[in-house]
Amino acid sequence: MQIKLPTKLPTKLPTKPKAAGTKAHAETGPTAFATRVALGALLILFVASLLSGVAAMALVLTAPQPKNTPTDTTNPVTATKAGEAALTYLTTYLNATQQNHQAFDALTGLSTYTLPKDPTIYRDPAVVSSVDAGSSLFSVTVSASVKEDRTVEDKTVSSWPRRYWQIPITVSSDGTRLSPAGFPALVAGPSPAQEPVTLAYPAQLTTASPVGETLNGFFAAYLTGTNDLARFITPGSPLSPVTPALPATVTLKDLRADAAPPERPADKDAVRILATIELKAPGAASGQINTYALTLTARAGRWEITSLDPAPQVAIKSATPAPTPKPTRQ
Numbered sequence: 172m173q174i175k176l177p178t179k180l181p182t183k184l185p186t187k188p189k190a191a192g193t194k195a196h197a198e199t200g201p202t203a204f205a206t207r208v209a210l211g212a213l214l215i216l217f218v219a220s221l222l223s224g225v226a227a228m229a230l231v232l233t234a235p236q237p238k239n240t241p242t243d244t245t246n247p248v249t250a251t252k253a254g255e256a257a258l259t260y261l262t263t264y265l266n267a268t269q270q271n272h273q274a275f276d277a278l279t280g281l282s283t284y285t286l287p288k289d290p291t292i293y294r295d296p297a298v299v300s301s302v303d304a305g306s307s308l309f310s311v312t313v314s315a316s317v318k319e320d321r322t323v324e325d326k327t328v329s330s331w332p333r334r335y336w337q338i339p340i341t342v343s344s345d346g347t348r349l350s351p352a353g354f355p356a357l358v359a360g361p362s363p364a365q366e367p368v369t370l371a372y373p374a375q376l377t378t379a380s381p382v383g384e385t386l387n388g389f390f391a392a393y394l395t396g397t398n399d400l401a402r403f404i405t406p407g408s409p410l411s412p413v414t415p416a417l418p419a420t421v422t423l424k425d426l427r428a429d430a431a432p433p434e435r436p437a438d439k440d441a442v443r444i445l446a447t448i449e450l451k452a453p454g455a456a457s458g459q460i461n462t463y464a465l466t467l468t469a470r471a472g473r474w475e476i477t478s479l480d481p482a483p484q485v486a487i488k489s490a491t492p493a494p495t496p497k498p499t500r501q
Contacts (some may be wrong), residue, residue, distance in 0.1 A: 257311035360479035436469030
C-alpha cells in the first residue's frame with residue numbers, strides 16, 4: 172500500500188480558539204513595563220558577573236609566576252652540626268696511622284700524604300667554636316688534651332697539654348653532606364680575658380650570720396643529704412638534692428652579698444648571695460672549692476633559699492665621663 176505525503180506543510184499552526192467572554196492581555200501598560208525592568212536587571216547582573224570573571228582570569232594569567240630557583244644553600248645546617256662533623260674528623264685524624272687509615276680515607280681521601288706510624292693519644296675532645304664563614308663553609312675550632320712525652324734528665328716525663336685545631340667544614344649544595352676541606356691546622360688557644368670580671372657582691376658577710384647559718388644547713392642537705400632540704404628552701408621552690416649524695420663534708424669558706432641584709436628582715440625581703448664552699452672527702456687533706464650564686468628570700472623572720480642563680484651578678488661598669496675642657500683665655 173502506498174502512502175502519499177503532502178508536498179507542502181502548513182505555514183501556520185492551528186490556534187486554540189479563545190473561550191467566549193475572555194479578553195487578550197494587553198501588551199502595554201504597567202505590567203509589561205515591570206517585566207522589562209526585571210529582565211533588564213537580570214541582564215545587567217549577568218553581564219557584570221561575566222566581566223568580573225574575565226577580569227579575574229586576566230589577573231591570574233598576567234600575574235608574575237614564581238620562578239623555580241634553587242633555595243639558598245649557603246647556610247642549610249646549623250653551626251652545631253658543623254661542629255659535630257669537625258669533632259668526628261679530628262678524632263679520626265688523630266687515630267689515623269700508616270697502617271690504619273681506612274676511616275680517615277672515607278672522610279677525606281688525603282692519606283696520600285705520609286701519616287704517622289703511631290696514633291696520637293688524646294682525651295676529652297670538644298668543640299670550642301663553630302662560625303659560619305659564608306660560601307657554604309664553616310670554620311670550626313676543636314680542642315683535645317694530647318699526651319706528649321719529653322725527656323728530662325734521662326727520664327721520660329708525660330704531660331697532657333690542651334691543643335687546639337682549626338678545621339674548615341664545607342657543606343654540599345643541598346645541605347646534606349658535610350666534609351672537611353683539608354687537614355686540621357694547629358692553632359693557639361683562646362686568649363684570656365683582657366680585663367678581670369668584677370662581681371656585684373660588695374657586702375662581706377660572716378659565716379656565722381643568719382644568712383651563713385641558713386646556707387650551712389642548706390649545703391649539707393643539698394649536697395650530702397644529712398639534713399631535710401625542705402627546711403631551708405622557699406615553699407614552692409623547684410630545688411631538689413643532689414643524688415646520689417656526696418660522701419663529703421661541706422665547709423662554708425666565704426660569703427658575700429649584693430647588699431647588707433637587714434638584721435630583722437620582713438617577709439619577701441630578698442638578697443643575692445655569692446657563697447664559696449669546700450667539699451672534702453673523708454680522710455682527704457684538702458677539698459674541692461665550689462662557688463654558688465643564690466637568691467634568698469625572708470619568711471617569718473628567717474632566710475630561705477629561693478633559687479640557685481644561673482650565673483653570678485656582674486658589676487656594670489659606668490662609662491667614664493669625658494673630661495670637662497678648661498676654658499682658655501683669649
